[in-house]
Amino acid sequence: MRFDTVIGLEVHAELATATKIFCACTTKFGGAPNTQTCPVCLGLPGALPVLNKRAVEFCIRAGLALRCEIAKFSKMDRKNFFYPDMPKAYQISQYDLPLCRDGFLTLDCGKKIRINRIHLEEDAGKLTHSTGTERYSLVDYNRAGVPLIEIVSGPDLSTPAEAVEYLEKLQRILEYLEISDCKMAEGSLRCDANISLKPIDREELGTKTELKNLNSFKALSRALDYEIKRQSELLAAGQAVRAETRKWDEAKQQTLSIRSKEETQDYRYFPEPDLVPIELDPAYIAGIAKSLPELPDEKKQRFMADYGLPEYDADLITSAKRLAEFFEAVNAWYFNPKAASNFIMGELLRLLGEEQLKSAEIPVNPASFGDLLKLIDEGEISVSVGKQVFAQMFRTGAAPEEIIKAEGFKQISDETQLLAVINKAIKDHPQSVQDYLGGKEKAAGFLVGQIMRETKGQANPKLLKDLLHRELEKLKE
Amino acid sequence: MRRVSEEDVKYVAGLARLNFSADELRTLTGELNRILQYFAKLNQVDTTGAPPTAHVLKVKNRFREDTVEPSLPREEALKNASTVKDGSFQVPQIME
Numbered sequence: 071m072r073f074d075t076v077i078g079l080e081v082h083a084e085l086a087t088a089t090k091i092f093c094a095c096t097t098k099f100g101g102a103p104n105t106q107t108c109p110v111c112l113g114l115p116g117a118l119p120v121l122n123k124r125a126v127e128f129c130i131r132a133g134l135a136l137r138c139e140i141a142k143f144s145k146m147d148r149k150n151f152f153y154p155d156m157p158k159a160y161q162i163s164q165y166d167l168p169l170c171r172d173g174f175l176t177l178d179c180g181k182k183i184r185i186n187r188i189h190l191e192e193d194a195g196k197l198t199h200s201t202g203t204e205r206y207s208l209v210d211y212n213r214a215g216v217p218l219i220e221i222v223s224g225p226d227l228s229t230p231a232e233a234v235e236y237l238e239k240l241q242r243i244l245e246y247l248e249i250s251d252c253k254m255a256e257g258s259l260r261c262d263a264n265i266s267l268k269p270i271d272r273e274e275l276g277t278k279t280e281l282k283n284l285n286s287f288k289a290l291s292r293a294l295d296y297e298i299k300r301q302s303e304l305l306a307a308g309q310a311v312r313a314e315t316r317k318w319d320e321a322k323q324q325t326l327s328i329r330s331k332e333e334t335q336d337y338r339y340f341p342e343p344d345l346v347p348i349e350l351d352p353a354y355i356a357g358i359a360k361s362l363p364e365l366p367d368e369k370k371q372r373f374m375a376d377y378g379l380p381e382y383d384a385d386l387i388t389s390a391k392r393l394a395e396f397f398e399a400v401n402a403w404y405f406n407p408k409a410a411s412n413f414i415m416g417e418l419l420r421l422l423g424e425e426q427l428k429s430a431e432i433p434v435n436p437a438s439f440g441d442l443l444k445l446i447d448e449g450e451i452s453v454s455v456g457k458q459v460f461a462q463m464f465r466t467g468a469a470p471e472e473i474i475k476a477e478g479f480k481q482i483s484d485e486t487q488l489l490a491v492i493n494k495a496i497k498d499h500p501q502s503v504q505d506y507l508g509g510k511e512k513a514a515g516f517l518v519g520q521i522m523r524e525t526k527g528q529a530n531p532k533l534l535k536d537l538l539h540r541e542l543e544k545l546k547e
Numbered sequence: 548m549r550r551v552s553e554e555d556v557k558y559v560a561g562l563a564r565l566n567f568s569a570d571e572l573r574t575l576t577g578e579l580n581r582i583l584q585y586f587a588k589l590n591q592v593d594t595t596g597a598p599p600t601a602h603v604l605k606v607k608n609r610f611r612e613d614t615v616e617p618s619l620p621r622e623e624a625l626k627n628a629s630t631v632k633d634g635s636f637q638v639p640q641i642m643e
Contacts, residue, residue, distance in 0.1 A: 094616035
């Protein structure tokens, strides 16, 4: 039997506001447990929530970037359930009137993935479970009340690769909008997946399972692969797939059932009486629309068109907004896009990785980097020396000229000086010269190597080759 | 109008983590059914053209600015907890 795979993703992103969604506690990550709480986010009796204006704005930014319709009238609702990370015994979320609905995101192949809705809600606290014989859990409410948006896609993804691409694109967009840190490792971006299989000749969707705990792109991809295999084996054997929630177990590399859908909780949603409805002025929404930055895909296309970058380069350089801005600043100073791109992809990203720096923390001045590219183009230094200079610029912040001077890196382009080294090499390696004259062109390469070593890599490579050939040809006569 | 059964009341009570004796269940079922009769009366009103009510107040758009204010000192936050450990609320282990 052959099956079509049907996948939909539910993505939660923590919003990068300064304060929580309903109170003025900080949202900073990593504080000592329970030092960022107040009567509102602890759910103490009588405490009243007030909605954070910026959280609403950020949700609308996401909605507009994902081509959603923004609701003229929206409200918050209560979702009731007991879990110790939720101190009020309900979560304030949005049920039937989300802020954004009916948008889409386009994959590279041109396929449109529908975004059914984006709504605003509050995050829960963090539970730490004891590992010893004494069984208890500890609750830290610092995260309780941090604003979240939940982005729900349509069941339009057909492969694990499409799901990964969708999530990568979504992450990139949210980062460009500067509304979320989107760090999967820190939990500021989280993903659940719904997946079902249907025989290719059928119309109706099969029974789906919901996958949780997909905390990395790898986990998402592997959990979906696993689930496709598991479900197709069941169906091929004539068995039914159970509607259930399954958790990805990283250690076991498999999904495990945690709750069947028959036990699905009855959340008894109702309008949140402590918060009044949201009625947005179209002028306010238009103002936000105007303030949206150029989005990743548009930037990538522009980088290919305006800078003539190959798609691979444009994709990598626009993967982070700050990196793209750095690239543009360099080219505004000195225009050589492909050379800049090569240095960024090869040297800069490696050095950032080594120092564990983010693209917002590039320690190189874009103008100095432009100067370096110019020095290379003018033949002052070779590309390989340029890489050493760049590494020093990265570490010390010094200007390229200073480093070249201090290290004596200047390229030797003086004919007299080069001829002296060339003639010494010819004298010191008669065998290679004989080989060359005997027709072994490759022997010249050995001589170039010797001369480069002698000049510490500073000989102008093109001039060196020209002069060497001229000298060797002379010997033929 | 559908009447609620004792089973319905038990289910709702379960969602709210409440336990009732057989007597209490019988009383509550009667009371809930009387309350539902009021709603049945409301349902007779013609509401054609009336927009759904999201809130009883006419007030809309009450927001706060995104400005940080001091949180509670941890001792205050944990003061009412029945058990405290390592600066956290300690609860019976619940795992999904």
